[in-house]
Amino acid sequence: MKYKDYYAILGVERGASEDDIKKAYRKLARKYHPDVSKEKNAEEKFKEVAEAYETLKDPEKRAAYEQLGRYRAGEEFRPPPGWGEQFRGGAAGGEGRFEDFVDLADLFEQMGMRNARGRAGARGFSMPGQDYEVTANISLEDAARGTELQLELNAVEPQPDGTVKRVPTTTRVRVPKGVSDGQRLRVPGKGAPGVGGGPAGDLYLDIKLAPHRLFKPVGHDLYLDVPIAPWEAVLGQEIEVPTLGGRVKVQVRPGSRAGQKLRLTGKGLPTPKGGHGDLYCVLSIVTPSVLSDREKALYEELAKVSNFDPRGHLQ
Amino acid sequence: MTDLQILDAETTVALEELAAASGLAPREVLELVEYGAFEVSGEGPGYRFRAQTIVQARRVARLRDDFELAPPAMSLVLALLERIEALERRILEAECGSPR
Numbered sequence: 129m130k131y132k133d134y135y136a137i138l139g140v141e142r143g144a145s146e147d148d149i150k151k152a153y154r155k156l157a158r159k160y161h162p163d164v165s166k167e168k169n170a171e172e173k174f175k176e177v178a179e180a181y182e183t184l185k186d187p188e189k190r191a192a193y194e195q196l197g198r199y200r201a202g203e204e205f206r207p208p209p210g211w212g213e214q215f216r217g218g219a220a221g222g223e224g225r226f227e228d229f230v231d232l233a234d235l236f237e238q239m240g241m242r243n244a245r246g247r248a249g250a251r252g253f254s255m256p257g258q259d260y261e262v263t264a265n266i267s268l269e270d271a272a273r274g275t276e277l278q279l280e281l282n283a284v285e286p287q288p289d290g291t292v293k294r295v296p297t298t299t300r301v302r303v304p305k306g307v308s309d310g311q312r313l314r315v316p317g318k319g320a321p322g323v324g325g326g327p328a329g330d331l332y333l334d335i336k337l338a339p340h341r342l343f344k345p346v347g348h349d350l351y352l353d354v355p356i357a358p359w360e361a362v363l364g365q366e367i368e369v370p371t372l373g374g375r376v377k378v379q380v381r382p383g384s385r386a387g388q389k390l391r392l393t394g395k396g397l398p399t400p401k402g403g404h405g406d407l408y409c410v411l412s413i414v415t416p417s418v419l420s421d422r423e424k425a426l427y428e429e430l431a432k433v434s435n436f437d438p439r440g441h442l443q
Numbered sequence: 444m445t446d447l448q449i450l451d452a453e454t455t456v457a458l459e460e461l462a463a464a465s466g467l468a469p470r471e472v473l474e475l476v477e478y479g480a481f482e483v484s485g486e487g488p489g490y491r492f493r494a495q496t497i498v499q500a501r502r503v504a505r506l507r508d509d510f511e512l513a514p515p516a517m518s519l520v521l522a523l524l525e526r527i528e529a530l531e532r533r534i535l536e537a538e539c540g541s542p543r
Contacts, residue, residue, distance in 0.1 A: 389540055
């Protein structure tokens with residue numbers, strides 16, 4: 129088992145008061161809480177901070193943690209002899225099978241569960257299973273047509289004797305067509321099993337659409353950058369653009385400007401109820417970087433004969 | 444193979460299901476309705492909510508647990524976070540709608 133220095137994670141001294149520990153936690157929670165933070169790796173950092181606080185705020189858990197001894201963060205260690213009997217209350221038969229615990233957090237989670245069981249009395253104790261939250265990265269095409277996902281979960285399974293075990297499990301789910309970026313999905317009962325007859329937790333999926341080469345999704349609408357030549361903007365032109373369902377023809381009107389949006393109704397992502405978002409073609413006017421002599425001559429001719437003053441409003 | 448429930452504005456859930464899925468007590472949910480944090484859906488008998496409220500309720504329950512917030516503060520934080528997200532969506536739309 130790898131040692132975690134909970135005091136260092138919270139940035140407090142080993143002898144810190146409960147109040148100092150709470151203050152340090154609140155400060156770090158404000159910085160890294162995934163619901164409010166934009167920091168990089170906020171979720172990972174917050175889990176560390178929350179785990180440290182869960183242990184150090186509870187006098188019994190803190191005493192048990194102190195008794196583990198002092199090690200460097202990340203150093204392999206084993207709890208001292210007798211630690212299991214003293215702090216795990218024989219929940220695992222007093223055997224102290226530490227190899228079952230891959231993580232310090234599991235050890236203290238088990239202690240919390242045992243304490244709750246003790247408070248409720250062995251007969252009346254039940255609690256719902258833990259919910260799982262998973263980010264599912266899917267392509268735009270898969271969001272449009274629906275897809276099947278195979279999720280590898282490191283499930284926490286409470287054992288009848290009050291211990292917890294981590295068990296790798298695979299869950300297959302069918303994502304219906306029409307999901308959008310940031311959409312949340314729920315699979316009731318597919319979280320961890322409950323304890324003492326408590327209901328199983330749920331599985332939550334957070335959909336993230338992988339960046340697409342051409343289309344940018346906003347909800348169920350799609351945006352596509354469409355470059356056009358200056359003469360196409362001035363004279364108008366029928367052009368072809370890609371959509372999720374294949375190429376379609378679009379009419380660029382004479383006198384089009386950069387930034388103008390052409391809406392293709394119903395060519396966006398499908399919605400769950402059978403509708404469709406729209407596709408917006410955003411026009412940009414691009415100029416050739418290399419001109420032939422003939423092209424250059426024509427531009428020079430145009431410059432001579434044109435009365436157009438693009439900066440007239442700046443006079 | 445398991446089908447998923449999309450947490451959107453189309454499906455609705457009962458008060459008890461919302462509370463169980465979020466970890467909020469039913470009385471906290473109703474208090475948050477009073478403060479305008481959650482909107483009750485018009486359909487069906489009893490209190491019903493759009494399924495997307497589960498996402499809000501789970502978030503607010505996490506904030507309650509991690510910052511020890513009372514319902515009025517939960518409601519305020521939720522409103523501010525949702526305002527930020529709406530503005531972020533508008534920025535994204537504006538960026539997508541501008542030529543490169």
